[in-house]
Amino acid sequence: MRCITLYIQMKKKVFTFSRIFSAIAYVPMLSLGLTACTQDEIEEYTIPCAQEGHVHAVDLGLSVKWACCNVGATSPEEFGGYYAWGDPVEKDSCIWTKYEWYNDSIEEIIKYNDLDGKTALEATDDVAQTLWGDEWRMPTQAEMKELMDRCTWTWTSVNGVYGYRVSGNGNSIFLPAAGSQYEDLYTSQGSQGCYMSSTLYGDDYELEICLGFNKKDRYTINSDRCDGHTIRPVKK
Ligand SMILES: [Zn+2]
Known part of the structure; x- marks a missing residue:
């Protein structure tokens, strides 16, 4: 669910802007959105000073x-x-x-x-x-x-x-x-x-x-x- 949210947020941001850079940025961001869902499980880190x-x-x-x-x-x-x-x-x-x-x-x-x-x-x-x-x-x-x-x-x-x-x-x-x-x-x-x-x-x-x-x-x-x-x- 988190992966999907991440992807949609990025996609929306990219589409909001019209300059050329955004078109270039779209490709890596798209792949990020997909790979974020499939990357190896990483250990969640708990901040020592969190509380x-x-x-x-x-x-x-x-x-x-x-x-x-x-x-x-x-x-x-x-x-x-x-x-x-x-x-x-x-x-x-x-x-x-x-x-x-x-x-x-x-x-x-x-x-x-x-x-x-x-x-x-x-x-x-x-x-x-x-x-x-x-x-x-x-x-x-x-x-x-x-x-x-x-x-x-x-x-x-x-x-x-x-x-x-x-x-x-x-x-x-x-x-x-x-x-x-x-x-x-x-x-x-x-x-x-x-x-x-x-x-x-x-x-x-x-x-x-x-x-x-x-x-x-x-x-x-x-x-x-x-x-x-x-x-x-x-x-x-
Ligand atoms: Zn702190």
Whole structure:
């Protein structure tokens, strides 16, 4: 039943939008809807902090502790908000002209650009810090890499939501496969994750760096700064 619901929701979303991308996105989403029903049984993961209220800082034995929830979520499996890089206001459509650091009249990015040379978000522009307070912030690319390289990643589900259990030091967090928001289209929900870092891609100031994953793999991926991605904060 859950599989059928997932498929219908995705199909409806795809048909809602007319841009070319949606036509391309339809094929993998269709196959996802079908394969989700036939994939091997995976063990449902129970969140250790499920009964305690959130948010918690989880010690995975890394240089920072990781939050148990995404920004904008009230539980570990909830997707939460989709944010552009350094922009705490969610958008109906993630496009350059609505992006905090883009000046439409001159068609230029006005901060973190090739003029100022800044490639790391300042605290005042950090979405996690802005929305959650001083002790939390977005992870850097290096902290993302640490999470990828030094933890055990297990594809699982929590309350029917697919994602990864990421374990280390006897503890774990759950990263839901929340997908991304491109313009007004939410893509790959249930099949991919794309978590935003506070680090800009050095060779092109229009791109920021994300930790991406699907059922088979984890990887670093660049994305336009105006695209909407989920955020999993860290703290010392
Ligand atoms: Zn928690």
